[in-house]
Amino acid sequence: MFARKLIYCLVAFHSAAFAAESDDPLVQTLALPATATELHYSTGALQIGANYAWSKGATGKGVVVGVLDTGVWGKHPEFGSRVLAGYDFVHNQALSAMANSDDNLHGTHVAGIIAAGSGSGYMTGVAPDAYILPVKVMDAQGSGNLNVLASGLDYARSKGAKVVNLSLGWNASSGYLPVEQALRRSVAANQVVVAAAGNDGAANPSWPARYASQTWANGQIIAVGAVDANNKIASFSNRAGDTKNYFLVAPGVSILSTIPPNIAGLSGNQPWYAYLSGTSMATPYVSGAVALLEGYWPQLKANQVTNILFTTATDLGDPGVDAVYGRGLINLNKAMQPIGTTSVPTTSGTSTTTSTKLVTSSTLQGAIKSAAAAGAFRTIMVDSYNRDYRIDLGAAIASAPSLTLSQLFSGMDAKLRYGVVESRDGTRFAATYSDEPGKPTVNSFSFTQRFAGGDEFSMGTANFASQFMGLADTPFAGLGLSGQNLLDTPFIHLSQAQTFAGYGMALQEGWNMKAALFSGSALGLNEVARDGLGMPLVEQQGGSTVAMAELSRKFDGGKIAVSVGQMAESDRILGSLSSGAFAMNGTVSTSYFTTSGAYRLGGNTWAAGSISVGNTSASGLSGGMISGLSGATSYAWTASLLRENAWRKDDKVGFSISQPLGAVSGTMLVTKATGVNVDGSYQYSASSVRLNGGTKETDYELDYTSPLNTYTNISAALMYRANPGNDATASDEAILGLRWQHLMH
Structure with a gap:
């Protein structure tokens, strides 16, 4: 009976697709600043503060994001050479790097929100330097088998994906044991799993997002709902409900992203884009945010990354954690800031930045000040998550005061x-x-x-x-x-x-x-x-x-x-x-x-x-x-x-x-x-x-x-x-x- 259970793409609706002009320069170059055009069409990324993370050099570089979906059109110029070899579980065949495996459009759209490149296209993903691991678990109609989903989760884990994006789900009174077991293995492997809440306007998320509230999930599964450009919950989005402590919202209404050219009504081999809406679109914003943090601070554990996102989210709706918005809107601006007590590591241990002082005597004032100006005391401080930030302790040096x-x-x-x-x-x-x-x-x-x-x-x-x-x-x-x-x-x-x-x-x-x-x-x-x-x-x-x-x-x-x-x-x-x-x-x-x-x-x-x-x-x-x-x-x-x-x-x-x-x-x-x-x-x-x-x-x-x-x-x-x-x-x-x-x- 379980074999007949299906998963579905979580797209609420979409508007007309369009193609880039043939003379647009779409050769992908990594880590280029986003252009004015890209920023114009990447309002969702700006809504969650991704531009602040980019300004600090966080681009998801080196992080592999597993996209379990309808496949990815790997040759879309927005991805450059960052679509890895993957696997097609629908047709039971390996996928070569940059392969065109998406016969729907959903997976390519999701992948673009996560990792479309910056500096040369129409839009940019949240983590423009991240790698996409395509794992095709749904067919051209956007449906798939739950056992295949379990296999896809195990595959993404075996290939070293740090983040797994699940813009899919199913409605049932309970979960499905093979999927649960695969998710448990993902959690044990220090992965973050980001799952769409569903598009039924229901009080609780659908599965597998609802697993987020389980104790064994260790806070490493995030359920994601959708909001519009005004940070209002989308009418179609399932609410936080019983997963409110592990629920975030992200933009999910009229989101522009990449699609393949080989879908019904489109022709040619141009880089196409479309506006889609759904919790499927909100979910990759969170996956991209996880990739940014993982890439910038690779020392972070999975549950540290998720806790940072939970505790820095912008509170929406009723004050505090609520049953509609959960923790609130993901906020990369705050997530990039130090949290808790900041300390300076030394070979003898760590010392808080507030306790770090040097009061020079007149004898050493000039010499120490000259050394500080030359960068002698530029080092790092770490926050309560052991994230490192550059700091110049020259500012903590007090000189001999003026005579009074x-x-x-x-x-x-x-x-x-x-x-x-x-x-x-x-x-x-x-x-x-x-x-x-x-x-x-x-x-x-x-x-x-x-x-x-x-x-x-x-x-x-x-x-x-x-x-x-x-x-x-x-x-x-x-x-x-x-x-x-x-x-x-x-x-x-x-x-x-x-x-x-x-x-x-x-x-x-x-x-x-x-x-x-x-x-x-x-x-x-x-x-x-x-x-x-x-x-x-x-x-x-x-x-x-x-x-x-x-x-x-x-x-x-x-x-x-x-x-x-x-x-x-x-x-x-x-x-x-x-x-x-x-x-x-x-x-x-x-x-x-x-x-x-x-x-x-x-x-x-x-x-x-x-x-x-x-x-x-x-x-x-x-x-x-x-x-x-x-x-x-x-x-x-x-x-x-x-x-x-x-x-x-x-x-x-x-x-x-x-x-x-x-x-x-x-x-x-x-x-x-x-x-x-x-x-x-x-x-x-x-x-x-x-x-x-x-x-x-x-x-x-x-x-x-x-x-x-x-x-x-x-x-x-x-x-x-x-x-x-x-x-x-x-x-x-x-x-x-x-x-x-x-x-x-």
């Missing part, structure tokens, strides 16, 4: 106090504190013990750390807008030192040897603030230590100092902070050398200068795309003039020219993802990125400080920054600042 008064005087409000207590035996305690009512807080401190013979021990926190070394005990100490000595070793500030301890030994003839250890606490990216040098002050990321030795000599009229040091940073490079795909888990080592000196030129006039050079390296960094650094050289220098008692007793006026610490050479190893393999794993490429700092920042600063009385001091400074952050593209900056300090007494 709030940044320069961060932590120093109107109630900030500075106090010093010094005993006769050489013990000295200094602290900054806030005296808000009920919240007295010590912000930073230093303790110094001087011993007989000139030795000394010192320990402290925060900005007192640099006051133990270098030229801190010369008239240049404390001069400057930021309150940090421009003549300091810059690597101390770069390390974000929070605590320090040091010991100094007095040698003969004014020489002194000092050793100190500076330690920086963990930093992070949640609350980004800046100190006076434009360095990030944040919480909970990495840490740093600096071991430093200094040899100095103080003589009548001046001081010279030479120091060497080693800075070890954890999870950051030269003060730059990072997270996500920019994470740098590991230790970065910097060796540096600083020499400085101050000399009294005569009377109350002094000159001073310093130069620092460092070399930074790291290997085996993990957690992100930056995996190493070698030969990174950075340097800084300062030249200053100062005059004491310039206008009043104990005042000081100074002028400085400096180039803050900046990287000028070196190589950064970047390993970034470039694509996704079919198995879902990632492709990576490693490259060496030159750190060419380009134009160095140059700062000009004029400072004045004067005591107002025994306990109060006022300072003023004017600073001009050229190429701030060692970035030639950054705008120059100027700032005028005033600072008032009051000593505790």
Whole structure:
């Protein structure tokens, strides 16, 4: 009895056919942009947003779509050479590539909606680069045997079709077991099966579309209804009914597509076209959409493709999934967009794009920005379906911000106090504190013990750390807008030192040897603030230590100092902070050398200068795309003039020219993802990125400080920054600042 069951083409009606003019250029060339004529006659493809997918390069290239139908006229110019060898189950014979097997017109029309070429014809299919696998299961009258349909499904599976189009169906109270079994095998083989809902205006789809709601279908069978150009359900179209969760609609009224010339009433061997209507016409729009996604992202599984189409469909009818439109109109514009959380793959795993940040210090700003402009950080991000999208993480890089008064005087409000207590035996305690009512807080401190013979021990926190070394005990100490000595070793500030301890030994003839250890606490990216040098002050990321030795000599009229040091940073490079795909888990080592000196030129006039050079390296960094650094050289220098008692007793006026610490050479190893393999794993490429700092920042600063009385001091400074952050593209900056300090007494 089952042998007598028939399947039918699901065409509701058709209008007059027409042929292309004989002089039209119809030689097919793959992947050409659709012409104005093609777009005019491909309104259905535009209605579902296929043009957006084409603009992204999605054309179904390489995807085989099995068309189980009345055959395909393979020599239609719209198909080029993309009609593969297939099988004619009606006459039980193999079909050669480009064979003319369609003695109806239905199958060729369906195939054209799926894969008619672009750039040279009258219309274009949804997936103009897809291959058509013709499987003839219906005769010239558009009917066929269900057992033949089952055989056709198995054949399409055996030939590697990723998508199977079934613009056919039958009406019955239940399905047919051989077809169901064949569909189960299709689902197990990771195929998507797209089936027409039927043209009876019924409340539920016909078979085999109705199988879509079965649990075993795994969401890989899509039932398709038809809408008109206004997205209204066609009068003839069966509704979603009990398959509403797996039901989509697509254009199915007056659809232009390819037909063979050898049908009744037509003659010649010209490329013919016709307008047809039916759920048979709506179904290949969905099959073409599946081919676009499969071709663009071959790593997708069949149920991922269908779920993408279900969740991105345009809601029609009643809000949400309904019994008429089901999920709604297929929407390729939305289907091509990232869905869910986006992440950046690295060799250490994936990191969300929202967590991926790199806050550069001024030292690296110019070098990193130049590398980013050259494409060093162009990689891919993936959505929750592991679909890859191009992304330039250069946009996630934040530079050292412009200097502002709030940044320069961060932590120093109107109630900030500075106090010093010094005993006769050489013990000295200094602290900054806030005296808000009920919240007295010590912000930073230093303790110094001087011993007989000139030795000394010192320990402290925060900005007192640099006051133990270098030229801190010369008239240049404390001069400057930021309150940090421009003549300091810059690597101390770069390390974000929070605590320090040091010991100094007095040698003969004014020489002194000092050793100190500076330690920086963990930093992070949640609350980004800046100190006076434009360095990030944040919480909970990495840490740093600096071991430093200094040899100095103080003589009548001046001081010279030479120091060497080693800075070890954890999870950051030269003060730059990072997270996500920019994470740098590991230790970065910097060796540096600083020499400085101050000399009294005569009377109350002094000159001073310093130069620092460092070399930074790291290997085996993990957690992100930056995996190493070698030969990174950075340097800084300062030249200053100062005059004491310039206008009043104990005042000081100074002028400085400096180039803050900046990287000028070196190589950064970047390993970034470039694509996704079919198995879902990632492709990576490693490259060496030159750190060419380009134009160095140059700062000009004029400072004045004067005591107002025994306990109060006022300072003023004017600073001009050229190429701030060692970035030639950054705008120059100027700032005028005033600072008032009051000593505790």
